[in-house]
Amino acid sequence: MLKFFSIGxxxxxxxxxxxGSLLPLHPNEIELNxxxxxxxxxxxxxxxxxxxxxxxxLIMGAQTSFLVAxxxxxLSLVVGTMVGTFSAYTGGWVDHFIVRIIDxxxxxxxxxxxxxxxxxxxxxxxxxxxxxxxxxxVGFARLSRAQVLSLKHREHVQAAVALGVGRFKIIxxxxxxxxxxxxxxxxxxxxxxxxxxxxxxxxxxxxxxxPEASWGxxxxxxxxxxxxxxxxxxxxxxxxxxxxxxxxxxGDRARDWLDVxxx
Amino acid sequence: MKSVWVFLVLALLxxxxxxxEHSGFRFGLASAPITLDPRFATDATSTRxxxxxxxxxxxxxxxxxxxPGIATWQRLTDQHYRFFLNRNALFHNQQTLTMADVKxxxxxxxxxxxxxxxxxxxxxxxxMTIMDEKTLDFHLHHKDLMFPGRLLLGILPKEQLLNEHVFxxxxxxxxxxxxxxxPESGKLLLERRRDGALFEFLKVxxxxxxxxxxxxxxxxxxxxxLQPELVAYLLEKEKLQVSTIGxxxxxxxxxxxxxxxxxxxxxRKAIAYALDRETIIKYVFGGAATLANAILKPDHWAGASNxxxxxxxxxxxxxFLQDAGYSSTNRPSVEYKTSSDPxxxxxxxxxxxQLAEVGIDVILKTYxxxxxxxxxxxxxxxxxxxxxxxxKNPDIFRYAFHSASIPPAGANRGRFDDQQADQFIDLADQAxxxxxxxxxxxxxxxxxxxxxxxxxxWYEDNVFISQPDxxxxxxxxxxxxxxxxxxxxxN
Numbered sequence: 001m002l003k004f005f006s007i008g009x010x011x012x013x014x015x016x017x018x019x020g021s022l023l024p025l026h027p028n029e030i031e032l033n034x035x036x037x038x039x040x041x042x043x044x045x046x047x048x049x050x051x052x053x054x055x056x057x058l059i060m061g062a063q064t065s066f067l068v069a070x071x072x073x074x075l076s077l078v079v080g081t082m083v084g085t086f087s088a089y090t091g092g093w094v095d096h097f098i099v100r101i102i103d104x105x106x107x108x109x110x111x112x113x114x115x116x117x118x119x120x121x122x123x124x125x126x127x128x129x130x131x132x133x134x135x136x137x138v139g140f141a142r143l144s145r146a147q148v149l150s151l152k153h154r155e156h157v158q159a160a161v162a163l164g165v166g167r168f169k170i171i172x173x174x175x176x177x178x179x180x181x182x183x184x185x186x187x188x189x190x191x192x193x194x195x196x197x198x199x200x201x202x203x204x205x206x207x208x209x210x211p212e213a214s215w216g217x218x219x220x221x222x223x224x225x226x227x228x229x230x231x232x233x234x235x236x237x238x239x240x241x242x243x244x245x246x247x248x249x250x251g252d253r254a255r256d257w258l259d260v261x262x263x
Numbered sequence: 264m265k266s267v268w269v270f271l272v273l274a275l276l277x278x279x280x281x282x283x284e285h286s287g288f289r290f291g292l293a294s295a296p297i298t299l300d301p302r303f304a305t306d307a308t309s310t311r312x313x314x315x316x317x318x319x320x321x322x323x324x325x326x327x328x329x330x331p332g333i334a335t336w337q338r339l340t341d342q343h344y345r346f347f348l349n350r351n352a353l354f355h356n357q358q359t360l361t362m363a364d365v366k367x368x369x370x371x372x373x374x375x376x377x378x379x380x381x382x383x384x385x386x387x388x389x390x391m392t393i394m395d396e397k398t399l400d401f402h403l404h405h406k407d408l409m410f411p412g413r414l415l416l417g418i419l420p421k422e423q424l425l426n427e428h429v430f431x432x433x434x435x436x437x438x439x440x441x442x443x444x445x446p447e448s449g450k451l452l453l454e455r456r457r458d459g460a461l462f463e464f465l466k467v468x469x470x471x472x473x474x475x476x477x478x479x480x481x482x483x484x485x486x487x488x489l490q491p492e493l494v495a496y497l498l499e500k501e502k503l504q505v506s507t508i509g510x511x512x513x514x515x516x517x518x519x520x521x522x523x524x525x526x527x528x529x530x531r532k533a534i535a536y537a538l539d540r541e542t543i544i545k546y547v548f549g550g551a552a553t554l555a556n557a558i559l560k561p562d563h564w565a566g567a568s569n570x571x572x573x574x575x576x577x578x579x580x581x582x583f584l585q586d587a588g589y590s591s592t593n594r595p596s597v598e599y600k601t602s603s604d605p606x607x608x609x610x611x612x613x614x615x616x617q618l619a620e621v622g623i624d625v626i627l628k629t630y631x632x633x634x635x636x637x638x639x640x641x642x643x644x645x646x647x648x649x650x651x652x653x654x655k656n657p658d659i660f661r662y663a664f665h666s667a668s669i670p671p672a673g674a675n676r677g678r679f680d681d682q683q684a685d686q687f688i689d690l691a692d693q694a695x696x697x698x699x700x701x702x703x704x705x706x707x708x709x710x711x712x713x714x715x716x717x718x719x720x721w722y723e724d725n726v727f728i729s730q731p732d733x734x735x736x737x738x739x740x741x742x743x744x745x746x747x748x749x750x751x752x753x754n
Contacts, residue, residue, distance in 0.1 A: 030616045032546035036492060049492075050612055051546075123629060205603040210612040210627045224605055226471055228496045 003253060006246035013243055016059050017066030025056040028211040036229040045235050049221055054235050057213040061236065064207075064214045065243070068129055068198040069191045075133040077187055080140025085171050085179075087141070088148035099145070102138050110135040111197055118206040125208045128201050132194055143186050147179040181258040188251030192244045199240055215240045287461030288733070288750065289481065291473045293488035295448045295466040300430035301417035302372050302379045307652050311744045312464070315453060317417020317436035318352055320365065325740065327563045327655050329412040333360070333437075341406035346414075348397040352437045354420050355456075360437045362399040366391045367421035369414075384413055384658075406693070408700055412656050439748045455748070462747060477503065477728065484729040484750075487742060490606065491549025494726060502731050507551060508738040510725045513558050514650045516614070516718040521678045522645050524595050530623075531715040533583035534646075535573040537621040542575075543613055544721055551724040557708040558651060558659055560722060565657035565701045567708040573718070580621040589622065596624040600638060600647045603629045611648060640670050642678060648720070653741050657704045661688050664707075664716060679716035 034051035037043075043053035087098040105113070117131035151157065152175065160170050201207040202216030210217075215236040222232030296309040301317055304310050320334040334346040352360040369391060372379040387407050392400040403410060420435055428435065434442045440462065443452040449466030465482065467473045474493050476482040478501055497503050516534070518525040525531060544552045553560075556570040589595050597618070601611040608629055615625040625646075630638065639647050651659065662668055665688050668675040684707060691703035711717070725742045732753040736746040 028616070030613055032542055032613070035546055049609060205608075205629050205631075209629065210608055211615060221605060221609075223469075224471060224490065225492060227474060228492045 002249060006249040006253075009242055009246040010250060013062055013246075014066060017063040020059045020063045023059065025059060026053060027056040027060040027213050028052065030211075036225060036232075039231075046229070046231050048218070048232055049225055049229070052211075054218075054231060057218060058215070058235060058239055060213040061215040061218060062239075062243075064125065064202075064212065065195050065198055065240075068125065068132070069194045071129045072132040072136050072194045072198075073187050073190050075129070076136030076190060077140050077183065079133070080137035080142075081144045081176070081179075081183060083137065084141035084144030084146075085148050085175060088145040089152055089167065089171055089175070095145075098141070102142055102145075105135070105138045106142070110138075111200060114197060114201060115204065115206065118201055123206050123209055125212070128198060128207050131201070132197055135197075136190060136194065139190060140183065140186060143182055144179055147182060148175055151175055151178055185251055185255040185258060188247055188254055192247040192251070195240070195244055195247070287463060288747075288752070289463045289465060289483045290744070290747070291467045291476060291482040291485040292464055293466075293468060293470070293473070296451065296464075298431045299434040299442065299445070301419070302368075302377065302381065303431070305380050307742070310653065311742070312451070312453075313417050313434075313436075314438070314743050314745060315440035315747065316434045316438045316442060317419070318360070318438050319417055320346055320414040321411050323412070323655050325562075327559075327565075329409075333418070334365075336411050339400075342403040344401045344403070344410055345394070346399050346401065354437045355435050355441045356420070358420055358422070360418060360420075361396045362393050363396070364418050364421045364424075365399055366393055367424045368416060368419045371419070371424055372416060381416060406695075408694065408697055409656050409658055415655075457748075477501070477730070480730060483733050483752075484727065484736070486727045486738075486744070487725055489726060489728070491547075491551055494551075494728065495549065497728060504729050504731060504733070506727045506736075506738055507724050508740060509553055509560075510723050510742060511560060511654060511740050512650050512652050512723045512742070513555055513654065514648065514720040514723065515555070515558075516720065517639075517644075517647050517649060517677050518716065518718075519642060519645055519677055520680070520716060521642075525597055525645050527587050528714060529583045529587035530589075530595060531718065532573075533580040533587070533621060534618060534623065535715060535718045536576045536580035536583065537618050537623065538573070538614065538718070538720075539575040539617055540720060543610070547610065547613065548721070548723070551726060552721040553724070555719040555721050556712060557719055558654060558663070558717075559657060559704075559708070563657075564697065565704040567705040567712075569705070570709055570712045572712075577621050584622055591622060594622050594624050596626065598626045598628055598645045600628045600630065600635060600644045602632050602635045604632075607648065614648070639676050642670070642676065650723075655741070657691070657700075660704065660707055661692070664688065664711065677716050681714065681716075684710060684714075 029052060031051035034047045035049060037047040037051065039046045043055060045054035045058065048054055048057065083098060087095045114131040114135050117134055118127055121127035121130060157170060157174050160174055198207060199214065199216030199219065202214035203220045207216055208214040218236040219233055222236065225232050292308060294308050296312045297306050298304050298309050299312060299316060301313040304313050319332040321329045322332040324330045331349055333348060333350055333352055335349050336347070337345045339345055348362060354360055369385065369388065371377055372381055373385060373388060375382070387403045387405060387410065388401055389404050390402045394400060401410070417436055417438070419430060423435055432445060439456055440453040441456050443454050443461065445451050451464040453462045453464070454460070455462065467476055470489050470493055473482065473485050473489065474497055477485060477497060494505060498505055518531055520526050540554055544550060544554065554572060556572040557567055559566040561568040584595070599611060599615065601607045611627055615627055618625050638644055639649065662673045664675055664679050664684050665673065666675070666680040666685050667673070669678055670676060687703050687707035687710060691700045691707065694700040694703060725738050725740070727736060727738050729736060733750060734753055735749040735751045737749065739745055
């Protein structure tokens, strides 16, 4: 039951994100005479502090979080895997140097670094993607390095080395396919983290800029009206929680499914 | 042993739920004062607190005309003013306030080593001569009809000034309130001198929390910085008292005149006609603001009552855009900077949509206050919104629009360089009567309205909310807290 729930929520999120722009929505249409108005047909979650339909903005917020999650996780996955694999396979001072960088970045609070970067680069969704990617690749690098360290002494890798196969071909053909499963699991958890981080940065005003919608900025706007219009906080807060919960549940299931020992 | 634990747990729980009883008054502030030394105070909260702690030579009446504070004055010549102390004031340490203290205060401000931000506004003083304990002469470089209105600094005791007393944290004034304690930045304790009543000023940044504290009676009074929806909610849910008065806080849209897009007068006029300010005031301010056509309100002695204002007219806006060479396929794009204050972002988002409707694309950029203000001072903007708070003297026009006031010399942040405007400002300064001065300022304001280095938006009202048993508070136009001198609690 829980499985279908989480998959259903994620599919709905992805669908709304991908088709949101095609739907007849008016997320940025300000109607001052409808400020904080209750739900009505066409605006089933009422209106916000500028008279914009909350439901329409939630859907466009889904698009923002989906795009940010997709970009950040993709960039982090590619960069992190390349760095981690290369580091582990090369070894020596190169590995030591990269490990030190990873350690430093891991020791620094990720969201704080992202806030600092977003602050330096300036507000905007593109800068949020850059800031979160700069922080996000480290987890993938550490995981892929650890995996490659245990794999590179396996017989098939040694055989490839003995046959004179090039370093990059060994990484591409003999190592990467074997570390895909843990990377997939890591990606799902990273998606959840990125959604929360994007909401956090938007809450602080460093994410998408007005009038574009983001769940974080919706929560920020809503907190000022919690007493008079609690729907402005509850709706984006609930949606955010459900998406993150579903992604985490799916990550757990993916881990169980990909781990052959637990089957 | 078990009963001791039960007692402790109960005591803890009761401690968590019981409301704190207090005998004094608690006033909620959105921001804490930065300094209690009037020589350095520039922010609104510090200035208002300092009014309670110190007395000034000169005050302003409702028409913003200077009137005697603790001193009356005579203009002996254009460059020579004589001030007479009109009351026997005592500092909080029981020393008598004399003209020696006044002289020492102004000398301190004029001392470049002190670095007072008020020094520039008093730079016309060449010397001060004490005639007797209650008489002081000011000699000026040049004629300045507005000179008495510049003597608004709280008077500090000479002895402590010479001893470099830390007035910032341990203020000694002669005002109706006396400093008691400032244990933390967000909690200031003052005592009213006439009856010893204690006043606690508490910083509660978040408006929702301020409202909740009013509902729980943890605060007795709050003033301003509250959305109209929350004011309405408080009035509906609780039997609180609310009073409102028209304010002098002037909000405006500023432009970089050197910019190729908004530097064009036609584009600025298009923006002025595209804004539906009346609707914004009605729905976003809940009516608690007044349309503005100039920095000074029309009832100010130097105000202009003949400015018609820009009425919302999208067709006129499109016409001006077309005249400026823009069309639906060639829309102007303007970057609009504002602070990250949620209310300012809310207003900026409305402006963005209203301009988009006539064909102007606005890119909103929100920054924390420090970054935003730094950019504005450095001229890194196309369009921005800000407010002038507590403007009383018309010398604001020299400061904000004269070509000699381009930062860092002044606050002409939009780099407005206009000979005619400069001439009006210079003529007003050289005028021999206040009436003549008022005429030049009226003409200047009309000229500024025509050429729009600023688009005037509105004057925000002051709103005061108090518990039902709090009486006697009078709201001031400039939002000061002087009403606390008369406030009392019904038994």
